[in-house]
Amino acid sequence: xxxxxxxxxxxxxxxxxxxxxxxxxxxxxxxxxxxxxxxxxxxxxxxxxxxxxxxxxxxxxxxxxxxxxxxxxxxxxxxxxxxxxxxxxxxxxxxxxxxxxxxxxxxxxxxxxxxxxxxxxxxxxxxxxxxxx
Numbered sequence: 001x002x003x004x005x006x007x008x009x010x011x012x013x014x015x016x017x018x019x020x021x022x023x024x025x026x027x028x029x030x031x032x033x034x035x036x037x038x039x040x041x042x043x044x045x046x047x048x049x050x051x052x053x054x055x056x057x058x059x060x061x062x063x064x065x066x067x068x069x070x071x072x073x074x075x076x077x078x079x080x081x082x083x084x085x086x087x088x089x090x091x092x093x094x095x096x097x098x099x100x101x102x103x104x105x106x107x108x109x110x111x112x113x114x115x116x117x118x119x120x121x122x123x124x125x126x127x128x129x130x131x132x133x
Contacts, residue, residue, distance in 0.1 A: 008076060016051030016087060025051070025089050032114050034107040036096035037071060041088040041115050048082045050075060054092035067092035074104040081112050086119055 016022055029040035052071050054064040071090045082088060096104060 010050065010072070010076070013047050014049055016049045016089065021049065021087065022051055022053070022089060025087050029087075029089070030118065032111050034111060035093070036099045036104050036107050037093055037111075038091045039088055039111045039115065040091065041086055041119075043085055043119060044087050045085060048084050049087040050082065051087075051089040052092070053089055055094065057094050058092060058097065063097055064092070067097050070096065070099075070101060070104060071108075074101065074108040077105050078108050078112055081109075081116075083116060083119065086115065088115065 016025065024044070025040050025042045029042040032039045032041070052068045052075075054067045054071075056064075058064050058067055071092050075090065090108075
């Protein structure tokens, strides 16, 4: 592939890419926990951004990468229902590798709704996008 964007890929401007972006969310972010992952979120100016990490308690790079891919897919299935100006990091936990994708997707939907509610009424209408299908 020669630099072409894959049709379902998360655009670069919607990903947390620099260590400083991750650090800002880790240090200043609010926390929402689910059995499969922890979501850390922080309101920032600009585009919505998302990052994925996995706890070192998930032993082995292959297993951590598998968990990261599953979280990314669960996020993609939610229609990226995150409003502008919010950055989120999803940190995979030990149990998320064995969890069904449907379970992770449901947990992801719940977390995105919770974040929209906590971020204020301005984000609530847009947060439901992609869920009514």
